[in-house]
Amino acid sequence: MNAAATRPEDPDRLWSVDEHLSDVLSTVRPLEPIELQLLDAQGCVLVEDVMVPVSLPPFDNSSMDGYAVRVADVAGASEEFPAALTVVGDVAAGAGDPPHVGPGQAARIMTGAPLPPGAETVVPVEWTDGGLGGGPVSRMTAHSTAPDGASGQVLVHRPAEARAHVRAKGSDTTAGERALEAGTILGPSQIALLAAVGHASVRVRPRPRVVVISTGSELVQPGGELRPGQIYDSNSFALTAAARDAGAIAYRVGAVTDDADILRATIEDQLVRADLVVTTGGVSVGAYDVVKEALSSVCGAEVAGDPEADEHTEHREETPAGPGVDFRRLAMQPGKPQGFGVVGPDHIPLLALPGNPVSSYVSFELFVRPAIRALMGLEDVHRPTLRAVLTAEKALTSPAGRRQFLRGRYAEGEVAPVGGASSHLVAALAHADALIVVPEDVESVEPGTEVEVVLLG
Amino acid sequence: MNAAATRPEDPDRLWSVDEHLSDVLSTVRPLEPIELQLLDAQGCVLVEDVMVPVSLPPFDNSSMDGYAVRVADVAGASEEFPAALTVVGDVAAGAGDPPHVGPGQAARIMTGAPLPPGAETVVPVEWTDGGLGGGPVSRMTAHSTAPDGASGQVLVHRPAEARAHVRAKGSDTTAGERALEAGTILGPSQIALLAAVGHASVRVRPRPRVVVISTGSELVQPGGELRPGQIYDSNSFALTAAARDAGAIAYRVGAVTDDADILRATIEDQLVRADLVVTTGGVSVGAYDVVKEALSSVCGAEVAGDPEADEHTEHREETPAGPGVDFRRLAMQPGKPQGFGVVGPDHIPLLALPGNPVSSYVSFELFVRPAIRALMGLEDVHRPTLRAVLTAEKALTSPAGRRQFLRGRYAEGEVAPVGGASSHLVAALAHADALIVVPEDVESVEPGTEVEVVLLG
Numbered sequence: 001m002n003a004a005a006t007r008p009e010d011p012d013r014l015w016s017v018d019e020h021l022s023d024v025l026s027t028v029r030p031l032e033p034i035e036l037q038l039l040d041a042q043g044c045v046l047v048e049d050v051m052v053p054v055s056l057p058p059f060d061n062s063s064m065d066g067y068a069v070r071v072a073d074v075a076g077a078s079e080e081f082p083a084a085l086t087v088v089g090d091v092a093a094g095a096g097d098p099p100h101v102g103p104g105q106a107a108r109i110m111t112g113a114p115l116p117p118g119a120e121t122v123v124p125v126e127w128t129d130g131g132l133g134g135g136p137v138s139r140m141t142a143h144s145t146a147p148d149g150a151s152g153q154v155l156v157h158r159p160a161e162a163r164a165h166v167r168a169k170g171s172d173t174t175a176g177e178r179a180l181e182a183g184t185i186l187g188p189s190q191i192a193l194l195a196a197v198g199h200a201s202v203r204v205r206p207r208p209r210v211v212v213i214s215t216g217s218e219l220v221q222p223g224g225e226l227r228p229g230q231i232y233d234s235n236s237f238a239l240t241a242a243a244r245d246a247g248a249i250a251y252r253v254g255a256v257t258d259d260a261d262i263l264r265a266t267i268e269d270q271l272v273r274a275d276l277v278v279t280t281g282g283v284s285v286g287a288y289d290v291v292k293e294a295l296s297s298v299c300g301a302e303v304a305g306d307p308e309a310d311e312h313t314e315h316r317e318e319t320p321a322g323p324g325v326d327f328r329r330l331a332m333q334p335g336k337p338q339g340f341g342v343v344g345p346d347h348i349p350l351l352a353l354p355g356n357p358v359s360s361y362v363s364f365e366l367f368v369r370p371a372i373r374a375l376m377g378l379e380d381v382h383r384p385t386l387r388a389v390l391t392a393e394k395a396l397t398s399p400a401g402r403r404q405f406l407r408g409r410y411a412e413g414e415v416a417p418v419g420g421a422s423s424h425l426v427a428a429l430a431h432a433d434a435l436i437v438v439p440e441d442v443e444s445v446e447p448g449t450e451v452e453v454v455l456l457g
Numbered sequence: 458m459n460a461a462a463t464r465p466e467d468p469d470r471l472w473s474v475d476e477h478l479s480d481v482l483s484t485v486r487p488l489e490p491i492e493l494q495l496l497d498a499q500g501c502v503l504v505e506d507v508m509v510p511v512s513l514p515p516f517d518n519s520s521m522d523g524y525a526v527r528v529a530d531v532a533g534a535s536e537e538f539p540a541a542l543t544v545v546g547d548v549a550a551g552a553g554d555p556p557h558v559g560p561g562q563a564a565r566i567m568t569g570a571p572l573p574p575g576a577e578t579v580v581p582v583e584w585t586d587g588g589l590g591g592g593p594v595s596r597m598t599a600h601s602t603a604p605d606g607a608s609g610q611v612l613v614h615r616p617a618e619a620r621a622h623v624r625a626k627g628s629d630t631t632a633g634e635r636a637l638e639a640g641t642i643l644g645p646s647q648i649a650l651l652a653a654v655g656h657a658s659v660r661v662r663p664r665p666r667v668v669v670i671s672t673g674s675e676l677v678q679p680g681g682e683l684r685p686g687q688i689y690d691s692n693s694f695a696l697t698a699a700a701r702d703a704g705a706i707a708y709r710v711g712a713v714t715d716d717a718d719i720l721r722a723t724i725e726d727q728l729v730r731a732d733l734v735v736t737t738g739g740v741s742v743g744a745y746d747v748v749k750e751a752l753s754s755v756c757g758a759e760v761a762g763d764p765e766a767d768e769h770t771e772h773r774e775e776t777p778a779g780p781g782v783d784f785r786r787l788a789m790q791p792g793k794p795q796g797f798g799v800v801g802p803d804h805i806p807l808l809a810l811p812g813n814p815v816s817s818y819v820s821f822e823l824f825v826r827p828a829i830r831a832l833m834g835l836e837d838v839h840r841p842t843l844r845a846v847l848t849a850e851k852a853l854t855s856p857a858g859r860r861q862f863l864r865g866r867y868a869e870g871e872v873a874p875v876g877g878a879s880s881h882l883v884a885a886l887a888h889a890d891a892l893i894v895v896p897e898d899v900e901s902v903e904p905g906t907e908v909e910v911v912l913l914g
Contacts, residue, residue, distance in 0.1 A: 191698045
């Protein structure tokens with residue numbers, strides 16, 4: 001990374017959470033937009049303003065089931081002295097060639113049907129005898145069972161002003177107006193508007209494809225049998241689910257054994273379907289930390305390097321991180337060891353998270369989720385945070401100089417820790433809905449103190 | 458519906474929103490649970506407690522990269538007077554047969570690797586010379602490049618208490634404990650726990666399959682050309698997206714022409730993949746309201762009826778709604794005409810919503826979304842509501858006796874109306890993020906008044 005190139009080499013330097021996040025976010029660029037069918041674009045971000053090609057509604061139409069008439073013909077009408085009009089036909093919704101309504105005439109009209117030529121207003125069916133010759137009715141007879149409703153005579157019991165119960169052409173939105181602004185996230189009602197103005201597809205940033213790989217020779221697929229020294233792989237499941245939750249299309253590759261060549265080959269193989277690669281494990285100071293071994297800027301040349309130096313340099317100008325993955329120690333708990341960089345000829349971002357389940361999950365929340373949302377082009381990439389009063393039996397302790405993220409349960413302005421600080425406590429994690437943040441300069445938090453809380457899910 | 462059977466027939470009765478919602482929710486039963494692979498169960502609800510089959514961790518293991526040693530061998534060790542121990546081998550994570558650690562011996566151990574027999578504690582590599590014969594080191598040399606790190610001598614600079622840096626077997630959760638309670642919604646961290654204790658699949662209520670059908674001879678697929686009197690179909694897109702948003706697997710069938718036979722045939726055809734059917738349009742008092750015509754209890758016998766009277770009766774006891782769809786007028790705006798019932802031999806619930814885009818969307822929010830969430834077995838089926846202060850240029854007006862749902866934008870305790878009350882205003886809907894609720898007995902709301910707000914999305 002450029003950062004490493006411009007600073008004196010100090011492998012033991014502790015980086016802050018904010019420095020690391022900033023490096024990640026300055027490298028990850030929103031994905032190139034593509035044209036997607038409306039329903040495939042749900043949850044995606046518009047990259048350009050969408051204009052209205054046709055006015056909505058495209059024509060004057062009725063907002064009621066009733067009769068389209070002339071104003072003068074129903075002036076002064078009452079139940080005692082109704083206006084008797086000749087029904088010249090039906091105007092159903094979708095009718096392309098509605099009958100002309102002349103003086104003394106009415107057309108039976110349905111909600112959404114175009115106001116027929118000659119008609120000036122609409123009287124609801126409830127203001128008429130429905131053509132039945134009696135008092136006011138509450139509905140029309142179905143055309144299929146009583147086709148004669150489209151002819152004969154109707155008695156209108158109330159007058160109507162001009163254009164009563166008429167939705168004017170363009171009263172919703174008019175051609176040339178901006179329907180939606182660039183940056184809008186497409187939910188159901190935005191999709192409704194795009195469809196209503198006739199757009200079958202829309203230009204958005206696609207959902208990022210995230211490949212999740214866990215590493216560790218100790219990992220067994222759930223459902224399999226554990227031999228001594230083995231545990232079940234949970235990280236690849238948790239992070240695949242979390243990536244989907246963040247809006248990504250996530251692919252779970254599962255556990256790869258601690259072998260640098262196999263890991264490199266697996267990553268190379270997966271790059272074709274990856275906008276982002278996430279690995280867990282193998283990033284610490286141990287002798288078998290193969291992610292670090294396989295991907296660090298020097299050793300990982302086969303995956304990370306770029307054969308053409310020019311392109312290489314050019315890309316460096318675009319993104320702070322040149323090819324290669326940088327491994328760091330962060331001033332945080334859990335999640336101290338972290339790797340981040342780009343791999344492959346297309347410089348796909350890769351985040352290498354620690355292997356402890358809680359560490360990897362917290363690291364995902366802090367760094368991968370914002371990266372996914374940045375790839376989607378979302379402006380707000382972070383979880384909501386708030387202040388809450390700590391409820392606990394005793395003070396929380398936190399190492400000096402580390403930002404600590406404890407698991408907690410939040411309710412109504414209060415947060416309580418769940419389980420301890422240890423990074424292997426998956427059961428406690430599963431019962432938490434928040435992270436309690438203890439800043440770097442705080443070593444103890446008394447119950448009753450206000451703390452920062454990140455709300456999960 | 459039974460309701461209709463026990464009450465005097467009054468087709469003009471106005472039903473309250475709450476009555477209708479209550480009828481819908483008392484008919485919709487949670488779907489039968491099925492066994493799903495973990496990642497397919499994301500967002501679903503557990504139907505039974507899940508127990509822990511194996512303790513977690515399954516064995517004592519190291520929380521650090523370091524050396525597994527005996528306590529007595531490192532007692533009193535310091536940088537000046539280090540303890541010199543013979544390295545008998547490596548214990549990597551996943552190691553099935555770790556070396557025995559005798560007096561004066563150490564095994565190099567990796568995070569997560571089993572504590573080897575004979576060892577009583579772990580000293581982190583940072584407390585040692587890493588076998589290099591110098592001062593304290595910050596990391597191990599990679600096994601692949603320096604396999605001799607697993608042998609030779611290590612100098613330990615600090616003492617360690619018994620079981621320091623050791624995660625005890627079962628310290629996360631123990632066999633026989635309850636991992637997750639019935640009713641839990643499975644998010645990433647719950648999936649993590651299930652995987653960690655070895656469950657490859659889990660018994661949950663599946664996501665409901667929702668078939669969305671819009672009706673209307675005036676409807677054209679977006680992207681097509683509009684002829685006079687035609688509009689684009691937006692409801693089928695909006696409600697499919699909204700159904701997914703609510704957690705369903707949604708199928709958009711699209712627009713069906715106003716023909717009762719075609720509609721009946723379409724619904725019959727779709728029932729095989731439906732846990733819930735939603736239609737829009739054709740439910741009002743017009744002469745071409747074919748949903749009503751096709752599905753009402755009498756006319757809709759082919760779809761709705763059940764040939765065997767016994768089964769028919771039996772089902773009535775299970776659900777308040779017997780076969781057939783009941784069409785009602787609700788005391789609400791928008792969304793007055795509504796249909797609800799069950800169709801087909803399997804009594805699949807069907808909600809027939811009005812066709813105006815805003816009416817259908819509001820109806821979906823009020824009735825379909827809770828139905829989908831009830832099918833999923835969720836306890837909390839409703840959107841969050843809150844009180845907010847109305848900001849508007851003039852008072853809002855609302856018809857007496859109707860519960861009105863206006864579109865609004867909410868921010869920081871205040872809500873402002875967006876667009877008017879008219880049910881064809883799709884553009885305004887697309888810029889709203891809340892519904893403003895004006896109760897039945899309120900006809901005017903002054904700016905500055907507190908109102909109830911339903912938060913969307």
